[in-house]
Amino acid sequence: MATRTRRVAIVAYDGAQTLDIAGPLEVFAGAARYAHRGAAPPYAVAVVAARAGRVRMQSGLTLIADQSYREVRAGIDTLIVAGGNARAATADAALLRWLCRMLGRVRRLASVCTGAFVLAEAGILAGRRATTHWASAGALARQYPRVRVEPDALYVQDGHVYTSAGVTAGMDLALALVEEDLGHATALTVARHLVLFLKRPGGQSQFSTYLAAQTSAPGPLGDLLQWIVEHPDGNLGVGHLAARAGMSPRHFARVFVAATGTTPAKFVANARIEHARRRLEESRGSLKVVANDCGFGSAERMRRTFQRHLHVVPNDYRQRFIVR
DNA sequence: TAAATTAACCGCCAAA
């Protein structure tokens, strides 16, 4: 396998969403940290903007761009356009021209969230399938009729152009790109490390299944915990899990508590809730579909489980994440 | 909304 370093550039602009930049950046940086198989690091990431120096994010945070995109002509492997308040960026004719030029010179061109509007304005998405944050999907389709908008996708690939939905979807996209380059195992490792950091400060979620799966003893349960987290649908009854682990239910329950600090059913419930939370935040799939995919059997059961654990019903929970 | 059914959990004891 070639061990050359791929250059990744993320386009920032005044009014951009910080997490659209930081999320993918951390994914590629994480890959560089955890996948040092070759001599050279797999990625070198830079933030580019209209000019090098300060860029003011939508949130007010100031970011320092490494370079002006005007100075960048070639040598970029993956180019990513962040989302946010993209008005300024879509009005920047020089940026749009530059993106068009780069389209033929990069291996992959991607957008996160409303960054799709910038690509669309540049004409890059014409005739292509694409997505954006679902709250903006309608606007994208209206403003750019030639774009084939897929509002429910997490991310969409059309040729070498990728577009992704919300903030976390941008990280999912970045992970998919890492997977293309470095394989599934590396992408999974990066995801686990990132999830750990993402979930740890989340005060209200008193317990992260990912964290538990990550930090659990590497004994025979380690694989099982991971399997649970990755297969929220499917039979996760105590008896079935015990059989998978090759123990009697009684013994399994004891070992499980000793290893994780929780009981099997609670762990499973938490894993399913975490999955459902993400799905509710990022997709518009019906409650019924989400409930099924996350192993709740029925929307009614998911509703009660949410009520019990989060003190919110799924629909209300989802409402909180609508960006207006 | 209430009652019946089912699943999970845990203490305890016995077998390995």
Add this chain to the structure above:
DNA sequence: TATTTGGCGGTTAATT
């Protein structure tokens, strides 16, 4: 003898 494992039954909680 000490530790690990498995089974039984009662209690509690969740589901239909």
